[in-house]
Amino acid sequence: MSQTPRQPVGRSAPTSADVARLAGVSRATVSYVLNNTAAVRISEPTRLRVRAAAEELGYVPHAAARSLRAGHTRTVVMPSARLPGGPLPVRFYDEFQSELRRLEYTVVEYGGVGLDGDEAARAWAELRPVAVVCPGATQPSAYGVSLLRRSGARAVVTLGPHPTRGAHFLALDERRIGAAAVGHLIHRGRRAIGVVVPREPGPKLCAELRLEGARAAAEGSGARTVPLPMAYEEESAAALAARWRATGLDAVFAFDDAYAMLLMRALQDEGVDVPRETAVVGAGDLLLGRLLRPRLSTVRVDTVSGRRLAELVDRVVREPAAEPEHHDLMAARAVHRESS
Incomplete structure (x- = not known):
């Protein structure tokens, strides 16, 4: 059951050491539990105890520190504005982002309004994302893709009518x-x-x-x-x-x-x-x-499901050296009703 953290106002943020003391485990165990490390077996009672201690103290893992240990962030960037009139419904984006969160990525919507593809790529590169998903008008050139890859992006996925060299491509031909x-x-x-x-x-x-x-x-x-x-x-x-x-x-x-x-x-x-x-x-x-x-x-x-796109992002993040994949994302068919 959720409760208000007991950390007094004005004190420094709780650390994993604080969680370890309250739960009666090592800091390594806290890290394994809160980062969902599958390679280490932790008993369910211990997991529950660690999570309860973290919630009681109001502790959350430090994203920057976790990124340093992993060698990359867990941030996926996409444009801040969904294209008006675009073929992908809101539910597609909602499913995509929900699935990425389930896979423990942080989705950041940023830098799509008023920027062309390469300008947006430079803005995204500043965030050092692990992956970038670029639909429509925000699709960068091969230079923009290269810029993102040099900044640490393991996956650059474009959605549009034409592929971009160096990027994974989902055909979205309006x-x-x-x-x-x-x-x-x-x-x-x-x-x-x-x-x-x-x-x-x-x-x-x-x-x-x-x-x-x-x-x-x-x-x-x-x-x-x-x-x-x-x-x-x-x-x-x-x-x-x-x-x-x-x-x-x-x-x-x-x-x-x-x-x-x-x-x-x-x-x-x-x-x-x-x-x-x-x-x-x-x-x-x-x-x-x-x-x-x-x-x-x-x-x-x-269109394919948002879940499938999230799975593609996760797969290419884990295999950054893989050759760019090309997939067909959509099909269009007329539905005849009374107005025609």
């Missing part, structure tokens, strides 16, 4: 999302397809890749695609909807479900019939999209 959406619309008989391009800077890379995939899907089909800049604001959606009929478009891939729901409501307010006049497709398969009328067609993105 072009598949645009291709799946436009391929679905073409299959439904649409030939003049708008592609929403968010005005916000955050989704820029995602939007460019999805537009590229949309254009590739339309090539040779007789269909045309038109980029449509739009901010995630009611005013911007209303302005686009007000001139919709003048565009001559009969369908729209609206970047993701959030933009799609916003634009669909604006089109309906303008009297544009969805899907008879204009088909609408989003991406992400949000539950809210299924509750709308008409129900929102979408692109469902299937």
Whole structure:
């Protein structure tokens, strides 16, 4: 049962020696127990006694000292901002971080906003992480990967459309999302397809890749695609909807479900019939999209679990000399509902 540490205010922080005295064991035993050292067998009653003593004193191991003994930290760094509109859901990141914590890594989200890949790599290198996970726009060049490796990172894992020399690579190709959406619309008989391009800077890379995939899907089909800049604001959606009929478009891939729901409501307010006049497709398969009328067609993105990514990080940390691994992280498929 948790209790307030009895360490008086103003005294120095408790040490492993204090825990050893209270538990009646050696300092080595305290270290083995609190660092979960599997190579040394410690009885369960002793483990419980050590942990109880540490909790009573408010003792926590010193991360820097532990890093010195191990020769590396247990810190995994990743960007501080999850990419808006990206294909990886929040639950993926939550599972990934939870699994890393279970494997006794400390996750630090830092240095992703306003920094390009190599600038972010320099910021991360200052923390001397044991591993770095770089999605999307924060993906460093080969120079950035080399910089991280020289600073002590045993694993650099990139998530994006293209691999980077020297880094482990998980293919996260956003072009598949645009291709799946436009391929679905073409299959439904649409030939003049708008592609929403968010005005916000955050989704820029995602939007460019999805537009590229949309254009590739339309090539040779007789269909045309038109980029449509739009901010995630009611005013911007209303302005686009007000001139919709003048565009001559009969369908729209609206970047993701959030933009799609916003634009669909604006089109309906303008009297544009969805899907008879204009088909609408989003991406992400949000539950809210299924509750709308008409129900929102979408692109469902299937990815490997966050646990598998955490296991990859742990494996390459333990085997830093291994050749870079390449894996496919995602698949995209259209889900037809009433809006298309």
